[in-house]
Amino acid sequence: MWGRLWSLLLGFLAAATVPGPSLRRPSQELDATPRMTIPHEELSGTRYFQAQAQNYSTLLLEEASARLLVGARGALFSLSARDIADGAHKEIHWEASPEMRSKCHQKGKNNLTECFNHVRFLQRLNATHLYACGTHAFQPLCAAIDAEAFALPGSFEEGKEKCPYDPARGFTGLIIDGGLYTATRYEFRSIPDIRRSRHPHSLRTEEAPVHWLNDAEFVFSVLVRESEASTVGDDDKVYYFFTERAAAEEGSSSFGPSRSSHRVARVARVCKGDLGGKKILQKKWTSFLKARLICHIPQYEKLRGVCSLDTEHSARTHFYAAFTLTTQWKTLEASAICRYDLAEVQAVFSGPYMEYQDGARRWGRYEGGIPEPRPGSCITDSLRSRGYNSSQDLPSLVLDFVKLHPLMARPVVPTRGRPLLLKRNVRYTHLTGTPVTTPAGPTYDLLFLGTADGWIHKAVVLGSGMHIIEETQVFREPQAVENLVVSLRQHSLYVGAPSGVIQLPLSTCFRYRSCYDCILARDPYCGWSPSSHSCVAATTTANRTSLIQDIERGNRGCEGSTDVGPPPPLKTRSVLRGDDVLLPCDQPSNLARALWLLNGSKSLSDGQDGYRVGVDGLLVTDTQPEHSGSYSCFAEENGLRALLASYSLVVRPATPAPAPQAPATKGSQLGPDVQLLYVLAIAALGALCFILAFALLYVACLRGGGRGHQGKYSLGRAGGSAVQLQTVSGQCPGEEDEGDDGEGAGGLEGSCLQIIPGEGAPAPPPPPPPPPPAELTNGLAALPSRLRRVNGNNYVLLRQGSNGVPAGPCSFAEELSRILEKRKHTQLVEQLDESSV
Numbered sequence: 020m021w022g023r024l025w026s027l028l029l030g031f032l033a034a035a036t037v038p039g040p041s042l043r044r045p046s047q048e049l050d051a052t053p054r055m056t057i058p059h060e061e062l063s064g065t066r067y068f069q070a071q072a073q074n075y076s077t078l079l080l081e082e083a084s085a086r087l088l089v090g091a092r093g094a095l096f097s098l099s100a101r102d103i104a105d106g107a108h109k110e111i112h113w114e115a116s117p118e119m120r121s122k123c124h125q126k127g128k129n130n131l132t133e134c135f136n137h138v139r140f141l142q143r144l145n146a147t148h149l150y151a152c153g154t155h156a157f158q159p160l161c162a163a164i165d166a167e168a169f170a171l172p173g174s175f176e177e178g179k180e181k182c183p184y185d186p187a188r189g190f191t192g193l194i195i196d197g198g199l200y201t202a203t204r205y206e207f208r209s210i211p212d213i214r215r216s217r218h219p220h221s222l223r224t225e226e227a228p229v230h231w232l233n234d235a236e237f238v239f240s241v242l243v244r245e246s247e248a249s250t251v252g253d254d255d256k257v258y259y260f261f262t263e264r265a266a267a268e269e270g271s272s273s274f275g276p277s278r279s280s281h282r283v284a285r286v287a288r289v290c291k292g293d294l295g296g297k298k299i300l301q302k303k304w305t306s307f308l309k310a311r312l313i314c315h316i317p318q319y320e321k322l323r324g325v326c327s328l329d330t331e332h333s334a335r336t337h338f339y340a341a342f343t344l345t346t347q348w349k350t351l352e353a354s355a356i357c358r359y360d361l362a363e364v365q366a367v368f369s370g371p372y373m374e375y376q377d378g379a380r381r382w383g384r385y386e387g388g389i390p391e392p393r394p395g396s397c398i399t400d401s402l403r404s405r406g407y408n409s410s411q412d413l414p415s416l417v418l419d420f421v422k423l424h425p426l427m428a429r430p431v432v433p434t435r436g437r438p439l440l441l442k443r444n445v446r447y448t449h450l451t452g453t454p455v456t457t458p459a460g461p462t463y464d465l466l467f468l469g470t471a472d473g474w475i476h477k478a479v480v481l482g483s484g485m486h487i488i489e490e491t492q493v494f495r496e497p498q499a500v501e502n503l504v505v506s507l508r509q510h511s512l513y514v515g516a517p518s519g520v521i522q523l524p525l526s527t528c529f530r531y532r533s534c535y536d537c538i539l540a541r542d543p544y545c546g547w548s549p550s551s552h553s554c555v556a557a558t559t560t561a562n563r564t565s566l567i568q569d570i571e572r573g574n575r576g577c578e579g580s581t582d583v584g585p586p587p588p589l590k591t592r593s594v595l596r597g598d599d600v601l602l603p604c605d606q607p608s609n610l611a612r613a614l615w616l617l618n619g620s621k622s623l624s625d626g627q628d629g630y631r632v633g634v635d636g637l638l639v640t641d642t643q644p645e646h647s648g649s650y651s652c653f654a655e656e657n658g659l660r661a662l663l664a665s666y667s668l669v670v671r672p673a674t675p676a677p678a679p680q681a682p683a684t685k686g687s688q689l690g691p692d693v694q695l696l697y698v699l700a701i702a703a704l705g706a707l708c709f710i711l712a713f714a715l716l717y718v719a720c721l722r723g724g725g726r727g728h729q730g731k732y733s734l735g736r737a738g739g740s741a742v743q744l745q746t747v748s749g750q751c752p753g754e755e756d757e758g759d760d761g762e763g764a765g766g767l768e769g770s771c772l773q774i775i776p777g778e779g780a781p782a783p784p785p786p787p788p789p790p791p792p793a794e795l796t797n798g799l800a801a802l803p804s805r806l807r808r809v810n811g812n813n814y815v816l817l818r819q820g821s822n823g824v825p826a827g828p829c830s831f832a833e834e835l836s837r838i839l840e841k842r843k844h845t846q847l848v849e850q851l852d853e854s855s856v
């Protein structure tokens with residue numbers, strides 16, 4: 020339904036676009052609001068894959084063969100990347116045997132969650148084989164799988180060195196030149212380590228006298244090919260991102276037991292060509308270095324996800340990291356996104372070291388002399404020329420230093436020294452990104468951020484920060500997004516989560532119906548095509564250069580465009596003096612501000628002269644003759660102004676005390692039976708109805724859901740943005756309105772508070788099961804679930820009590836009941852203008 024309303028409104032957008040005052044957020048304002056909100060029921064073009072298994076958390080995209088390989092609990096799947104739901108998938112059952120599971124249970128593990136085979140590792144091994152590892156009920160196993168046949172081999176490999184035992188542990192792994200580079204908590208004791216296995220030189224980190232890793236939880240790893248185009252013969256490096264217990268801060272140390280549970284984000288790196296030491300650091304990394312990663316509030320941030328961009332060109336390689344911020348009181352939930360340049364990470368790794376100072380029992384900056392060759396560096400041409408052909412040739416002095424100095428003194432700070440985004444009430448769990456080159460030349464990074472409750476935020480990184488193009492509810496049941504993979508070839512995003520895998524298009528430009536809407540979206544994939552009069556995918560269109568885009572500012576380029584829809588039709592509202600009336604006007608964008616003009620000039624502000632401005636319309640309370648006039652509703656966004664709706668409001672003098680006959684103004688428009696009902700209602704119930712109005716409201720609420728889709732209090736229904744509060748009155752005559760074919764119009768409770776679907780929206784889909792009555796008692800209970808996504812201050816209509824009523828979803832109901840009380844002596848005459856629809 021929202022989609023249809025959306026298209027309707029967007030047809031009108033830009034109909035009367037004139038430059039308005041700039042509403043751009045100051046760049047310091049980092050709490051970005053997603054411009055569009057797309058709830059689950061309005062998703063389009065998505066494909067969903069689900070089988071018997073759970074926990075679809077490991078994804079491997081093979082672009083060349085257009086396959087998406089999925090590791091789940093007890094199963095592996097090979098899906099078509101073109102359409103993951105085409106029904107032609109291949110499946111490998113790979114469960115732990117009942118004996119294994121009972122053994123696992125005997126060891127004290129949970130046989131309902133942990134004692135399964137969770138596939139955690141799935142990578143391409145060589146031209147013919149994939150390599151997979153599973154936790155296998157706390158006895159990890161790995162297998163080389165023939166990718167063509169897609170079947171388990173006859174024999175398995177021991178997985179102890181490659182895979183965590185615990186399915187919930189952070190894990191990251193890569194296969195590089197046939198070697199496995201895995202980082203997780205290994206074995207039953209959960210020892211954190213970065214290991215290389217399946218390689219002639221297996222390596223791991225050092226544990227004594229300094230633990231190189233402390234309680235580390237791994238998030239991400241990536242190979243950066245720094246050897247390519249290197250003038251000094253540098254080596255390729257693997258970077259690891261994780262959180263661990265702080266070593267340097269707050270006096271905690273890796274020697275004695277730590278009294279601090281304080282955790283910090285880290286980046287570490289090793290050289291691909293590392294062979295370990297000969298006597299010292301034998302079978303240990305000689306190139307391990309780690310550094311603190313700082314985003315916003317160092318004390319309270321936990322690293323959740325990292326992605327890397329441009330890893331093919333190390334000069335341009337950069338990372339995006341998602342953190343969640345938690346305070347001691349855990350009352351405020353927030354996330355932050357920071358960007359880090361590889362160059363900054365490299366600079367930190369070539370800077371000063373930290374050292375554990377026994378006297379002070381803390382880590383401090385190392386001020387002494389540094390041996391040569393520089394400890395922790397990869398073997399380069401200059402080292403080779405000095406006879407150091409591999410790490411095994413390094414002098415003992417250097418390796419002894421490496422052993423004791425894994426930590427760098429300087430932290431890695433984000434690009435521009437601050438986060439790109441801070442977002443309240445959101446917990447990001449994963450992210451991925453891709454650079455998008457626009458037709459005009461510049462390249463923008465497009466990020467997809469998954470939340471803990473099943474939403475995806477799509478955001479473009481701008482010079483000034485981040486713009487969230489849209490938030491999409493990809494899973495109806497709240498669940499953490501566990502994996503995200505972008506396919507440029509399929510123009511798709513794949514989302515792995517506990518219940519299944521979802522495939523979404525990277526862009527849905529057709530949602531934007533006008534030139535202005537297309538540029539306001541600032542989606543680098545979308546541009547307005549003047550020749551086809553539509554918003555099209557900028558990457559696939561032949562005529563790329565003629566496309567109109569304004570990613571950086573989001574408001575220029577459409578000035579000369581003639582692609583404006585027809586002006587919205589004028590609607591007429593006629594009310595009795597003293598009544599309240601709502602003039603509906605839905606803002607299509609969460610970033611738009613509603614602007615109401617009376618008689619074309621007077622700007623109406625909330626709370627003045629009986630006006631209440633909300634994101635869904637203008638409420639005029641206690642109408643007086645001077646409220647008559649023509650009302651125009653505009654959307655103001657990013658300095659642009661678009662006309663959304665116009666109304667002509669006529670306030671007529673109130674009729675005296677209720678007479679037992681129908682008002683003349685209404686009689687001609689009412690059907691005879693409805694008239695009769697009206698008269699009967701007046702006569703029979705009279706003042707009793709006023710007194711009981713609030714009680715009736717309650718009754719109606721409780722019964723509301725069962726009365727079909729035109730029923731009352733459907734405001735909170737899924738996709739219910741196209742509803743209008745038509746009129747509130749204590750008078751309860753039968754009435755008719757053109758949107759409702761008489762059904763439910765005669766009911767008494769029906770007219771006490773009539774909420775009907777907005778005009779212009781075709782008949783809604785069949786009713787969903789009614790929500791539990793308890794939620795309906797204020798008639799609006801489900802509203803916040805839809806509105807909570809939206810910029811809070813847009814919802815003043817529902818939240819601001821005029822006399823100190825506490826904010827919250829209930830206050831609208833309270834406001835209605837107050838209005839009902841106040842309006843005891845008024846009559847309902849509100850009429851929709853037939854011609855307006």
Ligand SMILES: *[C@@H]1O[C@H](CO)[C@@H](O)[C@H](O)[C@H]1NC(C)=O
Binds near residue numbers: 124131
């Ligand atoms: C888990 O263990 C309990 C015994 O503690 C047993 O009753 C139950 O059947 C087991 N569940 C499964 C799925 O094995």
Ligand SMILES: *[C@@H]1O[C@H](CO)[C@@H](O)[C@H](O)[C@H]1NC(C)=O
Binds near residue numbers: 145146147148163
């Ligand atoms: C790939 O690896 C598997 C398992 O180690 C091996 O059996 C197979 O021969 C390898 N294939 C190629 C082309 O190297």
Ligand SMILES: *[C@@H]1O[C@H](CO)[C@@H](O)[C@H](O)[C@H]1NC(C)=O
Binds near residue numbers: 076
């Ligand atoms: C697997 O999915 C279930 C929900 O289906 C979830 O509760 C559990 O935490 C998931 N386990 C892992 C290891 O992700």
Ligand SMILES: *[C@@H]1O[C@H](CO)[C@@H](O)[C@H](O)[C@H]1NC(C)=O
Binds near residue numbers: 406408
């Ligand atoms: C390093 O390699 C060069 C040429 O391959 C060789 O001459 C030299 O002896 C090697 N040095 C060491 C220390 O092995």
Ligand SMILES: *[C@@H]1O[C@H](CO)[C@@H](O)[C@H](O)[C@H]1NC(C)=O
Binds near residue numbers: 550561565
């Ligand atoms: C490309 O755009 C030019 C002008 O902008 C137009 O004349 C031409 O027909 C367009 N070509 C296609 C294939 O749309």
Ligand SMILES: *[C@@H]1O[C@H](CO)[C@@H](O)[C@H](O)[C@H]1NC(C)=O
Binds near residue numbers: 617618621645647648
């Ligand atoms: C708006 O115009 C109407 C009629 O055109 C007039 O009655 C009304 O007083 C005007 N209101 C204001 C505030 O100018």
